[in-house]
Amino acid sequence: MRVLALAVLLLTTNIPAQEPAPTAEQLHGQLPPSSIYDEIMRPLDATRADVGNWSDTELMALTSAMNLSHTECERLDPAPHVGEELYSYARLCSLGRDWKRTYKAATEYVLDDKAPHRPSAYYLAVQADLNMHHVEDVLLLLKDMDTRLPLTPETNAVYDYVLGLVEFAVPSAGIDAALIRQPKLLEAVSGHNPLLTPGVAEVSAWHLQELLRFDNRVPAEIAGALNDLQLAIAARTAPLTATDAYAAAVAQRRYEAIGKPMPAFDVSRTAGPKTYGAHLSDVNLYVLYPEDCASCASIPEAVAVLRKGLNIRAQAWPLVEVRPTEIKPSPASTPNPKTDPPTLYTHAELLKQLGATAVPFFVLTDGKGNVRLLTNGSRGWLYSDGNGDILAQTMMERIVAHDDNERGAAMDKAAHEKLTQPQ
Structure with a gap:
């Protein structure tokens, strides 16, 4: 009887649900x-x-x-x-x-x-x-x-x-x-x-x-x-x-965030003669930083130079986060869409959503739009080192090479299975 009473007590006691982590x-x-x-x-x-x-x-x-x-x-x-x-x-x-x-x-x-x-x-x-x-x-x-x-x-x-x-x-x-x-x-x-x-x-x-x-x-x-x-x-x-x-x-x-789609973002305005299309290449680099980042002023030009060395399977963009509460840039610093390097501006709070703790923040996505890498980085990643290598480009090429190998292995496996199937 005491065991039964204990069982009833356990069944009727309200057990609080575990609260989600803040x-x-x-x-x-x-x-x-x-x-x-x-x-x-x-x-x-x-x-x-x-x-x-x-x-x-x-x-x-x-x-x-x-x-x-x-x-x-x-x-x-x-x-x-x-x-x-x-x-x-x-x-x-x-x-x-x-x-x-x-x-x-x-x-x-x-x-x-x-x-x-x-x-x-x-x-x-x-x-x-x-x-x-x-x-x-x-x-x-x-x-x-x-x-x-x-x-x-x-x-x-x-x-x-x-x-x-x-x-x-x-x-x-x-x-x-x-x-x-x-x-x-x-x-x-x-x-x-x-x-x-x-x-x-x-x-x-x-x-x-x-x-x-x-x-x-x-x-x-x-x-x-x-x-x-x-x-x-x-x-x-x-x-x-x-x-x-x-x-x-x-x-x-x-x-x-790795392996998931990059958060959607609006493009509130662009700079530069190159228009932005939402279509994805096999690998896509976004260099994120806020509009008030004084030390990031050279990034658009560096990305423009990097882009010239990329093939049609890759694209790269500076992505500038505009914060509504901040002081607006002076007219002299307003982007000129005809002469400035291609740059995207967005009101989306991507830096917060992706867990950035410093800028510039590098995000690499694949052809499906899934995040493959996101990390705090350095402007130096966009420039050639003493060996003529550009780290950002090396990182992009690594993703393309891996995905090519994966596709090739999948095709070989499918072909092998087709050959071994009984006729």
Whole structure:
């Protein structure tokens, strides 16, 4: 009877339905002043950090400092340096772009277990290696850092620096770098690393998922990594701060947009003689940024130059987000549809919908209009590097080549099945 009564109680008790997770917009409204300030300052800091935005006077001062640093790095080489002077010597040589001496000094410095600037020294070492195009050695340095140091905001920044430079140029190396970090990263996601907040770690973990998708890894590998991340999230025993929760929600939104149609957008006006048609090519690049992005003024011209090198299977557009509440451009800066580079303007809030956290924001879609890649990027991706390669174009060609291979494999399979069918 007591068992029956308990069963009846369980059946009649109102069990509250699980509430849906708050959206990124709802979480944004809960951000503290410090996070709002950081968010507002981020575009300004990025503009200041971009040497392309510096004045001629600042560039002259930088060139002078680099030349003098190179001379002094070479002059001081024969003398032995230890401790913090060894670290300062590595910094001096880095400013002078003497990468061999930078690497030697930085890698000697990190061997001292009590050295206080080891994360920064690893940063200098991988910077030197990347400039010398020693990608494999960079991975060895990351493994060494993973062995010697805990995952902190400083060491996490070293991984992010490496990923930012290799993840799309050499996707397999980017994934290898991310996988070195992944075990400690998942510990931080679950809240078991007091040195790195769970939300910051989760953002990095979602980024690995994006890289696996872009590199077209097998579904089992992608699903396995996603399951590991979800288990780490479920293992948390304390809620995220408002700042961490918002950052994680935006990162998840960005990942979940991959493979789905790009959000529809109106074209409120265009610039340039080339008219926009909504028809899709085999691969389509959209470079998104808000109308008030002062450092983005050169993007339309860069995209126009890039477009000239594309074949008929690809297209590229600057896509400028117009925000109604912002001050309108002056008449002098109003686009001239006859002479300005082709540019699209829209009132759609695409940057928010796609989880952009910085601009310019690169979106690549396929012939079906599905998002294949979306990421914060650099204006430098639109320009030729020292080898004559344009990273944005390389990324586009990778998608076309993969889809061609998929179609070819499907056709071969269909032909084989037709031949083997009984007559």
